Amino acid sequence: MKTKTNIFGYSLLIVISALAVFPILYTIANSFMSAAEIRMYYGSLGAEGAETSPFHLIPNRITLSGYYNMLLERPHYLIKFWQSLGVCAAIVAGQVVISSLGGYAFSKHRFPGRNVIFFFLIALMMMPNQVMLVPSYITLDAMGLIGSYYALVLPLIFSAFGVFLMSQIMAVVPDSILESAKIDGAGHFRVLTRIMLPNCKAGLASLVILGFIDCWNMVEQPLVFLKESYKHPFSLFLLQINAAEPALGFACGILAMIPVLLLFKFFEEELISGIGYSVLK
Numbered sequence: 001m002k003t004k005t006n007i008f009g010y011s012l013l014i015v016i017s018a019l020a021v022f023p024i025l026y027t028i029a030n031s032f033m034s035a036a037e038i039r040m041y042y043g044s045l046g047a048e049g050a051e052t053s054p055f056h057l058i059p060n061r062i063t064l065s066g067y068y069n070m071l072l073e074r075p076h077y078l079i080k081f082w083q084s085l086g087v088c089a090a091i092v093a094g095q096v097v098i099s100s101l102g103g104y105a106f107s108k109h110r111f112p113g114r115n116v117i118f119f120f121l122i123a124l125m126m127m128p129n130q131v132m133l134v135p136s137y138i139t140l141d142a143m144g145l146i147g148s149y150y151a152l153v154l155p156l157i158f159s160a161f162g163v164f165l166m167s168q169i170m171a172v173v174p175d176s177i178l179e180s181a182k183i184d185g186a187g188h189f190r191v192l193t194r195i196m197l198p199n200c201k202a203g204l205a206s207l208v209i210l211g212f213i214d215c216w217n218m219v220e221q222p223l224v225f226l227k228e229s230y231k232h233p234f235s236l237f238l239l240q241i242n243a244a245e246p247a248l249g250f251a252c253g254i255l256a257m258i259p260v261l262l263l264f265k266f267f268e269e270e271l272i273s274g275i276g277y278s279v280l281k
Helices: 002-031 035-042 065-073 076-108 114-126 129-142 150-157 160-170 175-183 188-196 198-216 220-225 234-244 246-266 268-280
Strands: none
Touching: 002 246, 035 246, 065 076, 065 246, 076 114, 076 150, 076 160, 076 188, 076 198, 076 234, 076 246, 114 160, 129 150, 129 220, 150 198, 150 220, 160 198, 175 188, 188 198, 198 246, 198 268, 220 234, 234 246, 246 268
């Protein structure tokens, strides 16, 4: 009976894994097809009456024309990629600073209204991003930041999820260690930088990965806050290019996967450990 259960469980996991991996394999395979082959099998995507084939995984002829077009012939795609990477790096860096300070305050300090503020923080974390677009736009417009990258960076560095995650992870650090450091004359800044953060590396890695994925895939914020299309990040541009030039869109899709896959490859254990600590707490 146990053997049958194991076989069923493994089979179910294999099916779920195959369904999760299939879109990636599908994108990789189609990125090596020419524009003519994609038009032949998929027709004009979105056009009425177009004859399309649901799946075409093996290219009739392998070509690198999509990558050549993206990297060399029309390099503004690559420029947008690096611009988006810089914006996401600024957002993640700000989230690490703000979330570390907030997490340290909520986890190791008792101050008036702490529980009430933390309750509203959790409520804010549960709200979808679309709810905050209008008040954020009004605030940023009053500050004269609409149309600049500051309109993307400043609201997103104040991440409710980041503060919640770091507060849960920092709460695991024993209070006795902090008390010993304070007896030795360490101030709050030294305790945070020398004790708390080194003991919360897994949480910081989780925050970096999850925060990067969130801002790397953002669509609504740049669409509302940035007026000029040339400032749009790679995520929004990828949505447009998939509809206009699907052959090029597959190659750009592979480029968009690379940063996230590299982060998960090198920080997989830290991500799992960080989320595990927050759940245990």
